[in-house]
Amino acid sequence: MTQDEMKLAVAQAAVTYIQPKLSRDSIVGVGTGSTANFFIDELAKIKHLFEAAVASSEATAERLRGHGIEVYDMNSVDQMEVYVDGADEFDSRLNLIKGGGGALTREKIVADVAKEFVCIVDETKKVDLLGEFPLPVEVIPMARSQVARRLVQLDCMPVYREGFVTDNGNIILDLHGLEIEQPEALETDINNIVGVVTNGLFARRGANVVLMATPDGVQTLTR
């Protein structure tokens, strides 16, 4: 089974999982990335079952609209049934690293509103300890050097993601070589640096459920 076949399988499983939770006035939060793209394409098949979506990136908004799914502005939404998104890594407690595609801040905002965060991954994303995947940090551009110095003081190794600008007009520093023993504490410490918008650790608001594709089928993992 190819990785794309696993992404399709987990996207289909996500639609099956959320369908009973939806009603005609439901809002669905939609994440960003290649797995989320498979989900969007599957979600379009049940678009008559919910009211609208909220997107975690411009790319996702465009893909949703391409399928004729209405996309609401985040500021007009105060409740959301479910948020579905991929991840770059996850651990057994369903803490995540996200933001490989740079959409971490909007993803975290949309996830915060949702009653339930359903994370869709293939088995290659499972780790014992988070940090093998470089942890993305979104930073206000004029604070780049100072934030980098503060991150070094936290024993992090920041690498500037050259030529990349987020949907919010900011830059990304990727933190390499981490072995994250205490994800919640690190999430807080990094977010407390002046000039950081947010970081890609989803520990204070991890996933409620992870749907993980394997060659033998999709597994449902809960906390």
Ligand SMILES: O=C[C@H](O)[C@H](O)[C@H](O)COP(=O)(O)O
């Ligand atoms: O910014 C990107 C998002 O956090 C994605 O959810 C993450 O990078 C996983 O993407 P993919 O499904 O393409 O591996």
